[in-house]
Amino acid sequence: MIEDKNQQRTQLSDLGEFGLIDHLTKNFKIKQASTVKGIGDDAAVLNFKNKKIVVTTDLLVEGVHFDLTYVPLKHLGYKAVIVNLSDVFAMNATATQITVSIAVSNRFPLEALEALYAGIETAATIYNVDVVGGDTTSSNKGLLISITAIGTLEPNDEVYRNSAKPNDxxxxxxxxxxxxxxxxxxxxxxxxxxxxxxxxxxxxxxxxxxxxxxxxxxxxxxxxxxxxxxxxxxxxxxxxxxxxxxxxxxxxxxxxxxxxxxxxxxxxxxxxxxxxxxxxxxxxxxxxxxxxxxxxxxxxxxxxxxxxxxxxxxxxxxxxxxxxxxxxxxxxxxxxxxxxxxxxxxxx
Amino acid sequence: MIEDKNQQRTQLSDLGEFGLIDHLTKNFKIKQASTVKGIGDDAAVLNFKNKKIVVTTDLLVEGVHFDLTYVPLKHLGYKAVIVNLSDVFAMNATATQITVSIAVSNRFPLEALEALYAGIETAATIYNVDVVGGDTTSSNKGLLISITAIGTLEPNDEVYRNSAKPNDxxxxxxxxxxxxxxxxxxxxxxxxxxxxxxxxxxxxxxxxxxxxxxxxxxxxxxxxxxxxxxxxxxxxxxxxxxxxxxxxxxxxxxxxxxxxxxxxxxxxxxxxxxxxxxxxxxxxxxxxxxxxxxxxxxxxxxxxxxxxxxxxxxxxxxxxxxxxxxxxxxxxxxxxxxxxxxxxxxxx
Missing domain, CATH: 3.90.650.10 (PurM-like C-terminal domain)
Structure with missing residues (x-):
C-alpha cells in the first residue's frame, strides 16, 4: 500500500520528451488489422474498411479521480484504459485502438511512469486494443491521464441512450x-x-x-x-x-x-x-x-x-x-x- | 492583456458536470457527413465509408504550454485546436472531427470556459471540423486541455515521416x-x-x-x-x-x-x-x-x-x-x- 522510498529513481529530464515516449511505448505491439500506422508519426493511420467507428475520451486527474496514496500506478494505468473501453462497449461496439496522453510533474521518476504504462499495456493486451498514439508532457502538479478509445460497429449494431421505449x-x-x-x-x-x-x-x-x-x-x-x-x-x-x-x-x-x-x-x-x-x-x-x-x-x-x-x-x-x-x-x-x-x- | 476583475463570475459548481458540458457545447453544429452521432452518448459514432482515417492527440498544460497572464482564453481554445489539426494536415489528410477534454480548477468561472469554448468553436467552424465528444472535470491546479483530432485520407494519400529519399x-x-x-x-x-x-x-x-x-x-x-x-x-x-x-x-x-x-x-x-x-x-x-x-x-x-x-x-x-x-x-x-x-x- 505504501511506496518503497528506496526504489530506483531515474529523472524524466534524463530522457527528454521523445526519448520518454519511445521508452514507454517500445513494447507495445500492433494486434488489430485496422491499425495501418501506430505510434511514431504526426498521427496514427487506421483503416476500418466499411465499418462505422465510435470515439470516446476520458480525463483522470490526480486528487480528483484517484489518490496515489493507495492506488498503485500499474492499477491506475489499467483502470484508465477500462474507463474508456467501458464507453465503447456501452455503444455495443468492439474496442480496437486507444491513444494515451499524460501530464506528469517532475516528482515522478521514470520507474513510476513505467509502472503506469505497464498497466496500460496489460489492459491493452487483455482487451486486444492497440495503443496508437499519445502525448507526454510535464505538469506543474500531479498526474493527469487522458485516453481516447476507438471501436468499430457492425452494420446497425449501434445502441444509443435515447431509444428506450415504454414497457421495455x-x-x-x-x-x-x-x-x-x-x-x-x-x-x-x-x-x-x-x-x-x-x-x-x-x-x-x-x-x-x-x-x-x-x-x-x-x-x-x-x-x-x-x-x-x-x-x-x-x-x-x-x-x-x-x-x-x-x-x-x-x-x-x-x-x-x-x-x-x-x-x-x-x-x-x-x-x-x-x-x-x-x-x-x-x-x-x-x-x-x-x-x-x-x-x-x-x-x-x-x-x-x-x-x-x-x-x-x-x-x-x-x-x-x-x-x-x-x-x-x-x-x-x-x-x-x-x-x-x-x-x-x-x-x- | 490583463483580466477584468469585475467580470461576471458564475461558479462551475452551480452547473454540475453534465450541465456544464451541455452548456458549453450547445452551439456546436454538426457539419461533416461522416458524423453520425456527436456529443451526448457514451461515444460518438462516425462513418468514413471506405476511407482510412488518421488520429492524433495533444495535451496543453497551463504553466507549461501557455501562460494565462497574456494568453486570452478564446485564443487558447483556438490554438489548442490548431495544434492538433496541424498534425492531421502533416499526414496529408483532411480534418473532420475533434474531441475536447478539459480539466479546470474552481478558480475559473463559467465565463472563462465560455471564452475557451468560443475559441474552440471558432477554429472548428473555420476548419470545418465537428466537435463530437469530450470530458470536463475539475483539477487541483490550473487548466489543462486535451484534444484528439480525426481526419480522413483519400486512397494512397498518406504521407509519413519515414519515406524521405536521398536527393529529395x-x-x-x-x-x-x-x-x-x-x-x-x-x-x-x-x-x-x-x-x-x-x-x-x-x-x-x-x-x-x-x-x-x-x-x-x-x-x-x-x-x-x-x-x-x-x-x-x-x-x-x-x-x-x-x-x-x-x-x-x-x-x-x-x-x-x-x-x-x-x-x-x-x-x-x-x-x-x-x-x-x-x-x-x-x-x-x-x-x-x-x-x-x-x-x-x-x-x-x-x-x-x-x-x-x-x-x-x-x-x-x-x-x-x-x-x-x-x-x-x-x-x-x-x-x-x-x-x-x-x-x-x-x-x-
Whole structure:
C-alpha cells in the first residue's frame, strides 16, 4: 500500500520528451488489422474498411479521480484504459485502438511512469486494443491521464441512450456499489495509516470491494454474450457515475419514465456487510456510488426469455411513459423520485 | 492583456458536470457527413465509408504550454485546436472531427470556459471540423486541455515521416521563428507589467509576431494546394518543436542525412528586426523556436518545377545518404551538425 522510498529513481529530464515516449511505448505491439500506422508519426493511420467507428475520451486527474496514496500506478494505468473501453462497449461496439496522453510533474521518476504504462499495456493486451498514439508532457502538479478509445460497429449494431421505449425492461449487469465501498475501505485505511504507519491492516475480507475499486473490468464479455443470445438492447449506457445518474441520462434522452425496484438491485454480500459496518444504506451506495463500469440497458419484453436464466443479468425495473416520471419503488412499496447524486466533482 | 476583475463570475459548481458540458457545447453544429452521432452518448459514432482515417492527440498544460497572464482564453481554445489539426494536415489528410477534454480548477468561472469554448468553436467552424465528444472535470491546479483530432485520407494519400529519399528536396512552408519571438515580446511585457501595471505597451510593431504566437493557423491550405499542383511529398511533418528537431525526426525515421542551408531559411522581416532588438541569432530562433505550425516536407526533384514559382514554399536543403549526416551549411559555408534543441519541457 505504501511506496518503497528506496526504489530506483531515474529523472524524466534524463530522457527528454521523445526519448520518454519511445521508452514507454517500445513494447507495445500492433494486434488489430485496422491499425495501418501506430505510434511514431504526426498521427496514427487506421483503416476500418466499411465499418462505422465510435470515439470516446476520458480525463483522470490526480486528487480528483484517484489518490496515489493507495492506488498503485500499474492499477491506475489499467483502470484508465477500462474507463474508456467501458464507453465503447456501452455503444455495443468492439474496442480496437486507444491513444494515451499524460501530464506528469517532475516528482515522478521514470520507474513510476513505467509502472503506469505497464498497466496500460496489460489492459491493452487483455482487451486486444492497440495503443496508437499519445502525448507526454510535464505538469506543474500531479498526474493527469487522458485516453481516447476507438471501436468499430457492425452494420446497425449501434445502441444509443435515447431509444428506450415504454414497457421495455431495465436490465443491469453484474452487481453495484462494490467499487464505492472499496473506496471507503481504502480511505479508512489511509486515515489509520496516518495515525499509525506500522499498523498492518487485514484487508482480506474486503478483497472483492478493493478489487472492484482498483482494478475494474469493462464488460466486453456482455457485448459478445448479447450477440450470442441475439439480443439487441433498445438503449444502453455504462455505469460510471452511479445507477441513478445513468437511469436519468437514459430516460431523459429517451423521453420516458421508469420504475426501479429497490429489492431487485443486485448487491454482492460483501457490499451488504460493509454497508452495515460503515452504517450506510446499501441502496444509496448502489444508486450513487459509481465506478462499477457495469452496463445498464433496456430490452423489449419479447427478449426477456433470452436473458431470464442468465446470471449476468438482473431485471431491475421497467420503462414507462414520460409523464409517469422516474421512481424508485422501495421494499416498503413507497415510490420515491429518482434524483441525480452522481459524481459532482466541481462541488468541493 | 490583463483580466477584468469585475467580470461576471458564475461558479462551475452551480452547473454540475453534465450541465456544464451541455452548456458549453450547445452551439456546436454538426457539419461533416461522416458524423453520425456527436456529443451526448457514451461515444460518438462516425462513418468514413471506405476511407482510412488518421488520429492524433495533444495535451496543453497551463504553466507549461501557455501562460494565462497574456494568453486570452478564446485564443487558447483556438490554438489548442490548431495544434492538433496541424498534425492531421502533416499526414496529408483532411480534418473532420475533434474531441475536447478539459480539466479546470474552481478558480475559473463559467465565463472563462465560455471564452475557451468560443475559441474552440471558432477554429472548428473555420476548419470545418465537428466537435463530437469530450470530458470536463475539475483539477487541483490550473487548466489543462486535451484534444484528439480525426481526419480522413483519400486512397494512397498518406504521407509519413519515414519515406524521405536521398536527393529529395527539403521544403518548408511560410516562415519560421515568428511564434517564438512573439512569446519573447509577451514575456517581456509581462515583466514590464509587474513593475508598472499602468504602463500601456505599444505592441503595434510586433503584431505579426504576437499573432503567430497567440493565434497560429494550421496549413490546411497547403494540403489543398499540393493536391492542386499534383505534388505528393515523399515525407512530411509539421513544425511544432522547431525546424532542427523536426528535421532530425524526419531524417532519423527515413534513415537519411541532409544539408540545410542557413541562407535559405525563410524569416519574416519582423523576426529579423526583433532578433536584433533582443540580441538573439535569428537562425537559432528559426531552428529551435517551435510553434510555427508550418509544414516541412520532402519532394522528388522531378516535382521541383511544380512548386518553384510558388511563394508558399521555400526549398531549404536536400536529402543525402544517411552516412553524410545532418548538417547546417552556414552563410560562411561552414558545416555544423544539426542537434535537437526542441522544446524539452521536462528540463525545468
Amino acid at each position: 425492461l431495465l436490465v443491469v449487469t453484474g452487481d453495484l456499489g462494490a467499487a464505492y465501498m472499496g473506496l471507503q475501505i481504502l480511505e479508512r485505511e489511509k486515515e489509520v495509516y496516518k495515525v499509525n504507519p506500522n499498523n498492518q491492516p487485514d484487508l482480506e475480507p474486503y478483497t472483492y470491494l478493493i478489487e472492484r475499486q482498483l482494478k475494474p473490468e469493462a464488460r466486453q464479455d456482455i457485448i459478445k454474450l448479447l450477440k450470442d443470445l441475439k439480443v439487441k438492447p433498445s438503449s444502453m449506457i455504462d455505469i460510471s457515475d452511479g445507477l441513478s445518474s445513468e437511469i436519468i441520462h437514459l430516460c431523459t434522452q429517451s423521453q420516458v419514465g421508469c420504475d426501479l425496484y429497490e429489492e431487485k438491485i443486485p448487491l454482492d454480500p460483501a457490499v451488504i456487510s460493509s454497508c452495515e459496518e460503515f452504517n450506510i444504506d446499501s441502496t444509496t451506495v448502489a444508486l450513487n456510488g459509481g465506478e462499477d463500469y457495469e452496463l445498464l440497458f433496456t430490452i423489449s419484453q419479447d427478449d426477456y426469455p433470452k436473458i431470464k436464466a442468465n446470471p449476468n443479468f438482473t431485471v431491475i425495473g421497467y420503462i414507462k411513459e414520460k409523464e409517469a416520471g422516474l421512481h424508485l419503488v422501495t421494499r416498503a412499496d413507497n415510490r420515491i423520485p429518482i434524483t441525480a447524486q452522481g459524481w459532482k466533482n466541481f462541488n468541493d | 528536396l527539403l521544403v518548408v512552408t511560410g516562415d519560421l521563428g515568428a511564434a517564438y519571438m512573439g512569446l519573447q515580446i509577451l514575456e517581456r511585457e509581462k515583466e514590464v507589467y509587474k513593475v508598472n501595471p499602468n504602463n500601456q505597451p505599444d505592441l503595434e510593431p510586433y503584431t505579426y509576431l504576437i499573432e503567430r504566437q497567440l493565434k497560429p493557423e494550421a496549413r490546411q491550405d497547403i494540403i489543398k494546394l499540393l493536391k492542386d499542383l499534383k505534388v505528393k511529398p515523399s515525407s512530411m511533418i509539421d513544425i511544432s518543436d522547431g525546424l532542427s528537431s523536426e528535421i532530425i525526426h524526419l531524417c532519423t525515421q527515413s534513415q537519411v542525412g541532409c544539408d540545410l542551408y542557413e541562407e535559405k531559411i525563410p524569416l519574416d522581416p519582423a523576426v529579423i528586426s526583433s532578433c536584433e532588438e533582443f540580441n538573439i541569432d535569428s537562425t537559432t530562433v528559426a531552428l529551435n523556436g517551435g510553434e510555427d505550425y508550418e509544414l516541412l516536407f520532402t519532394i522528388s526533384q522531378d516535382d521541383y518545377p511544380k512548386i518553384k514559382a510558388n511563394p508558399n514554399f521555400t526549398v531549404i536543403g536536400y536529402i543525402k545518404e544517411k552516412e553524410a549526416g545532418l548538417h547546417l551549411v552556414t552563410r560562411a559555408d561552414n558545416r555544423i551538425p544539426i542537434t535537437a534543441q526542441g522544446w524539452k519541457n521536462f528540463n525545468d
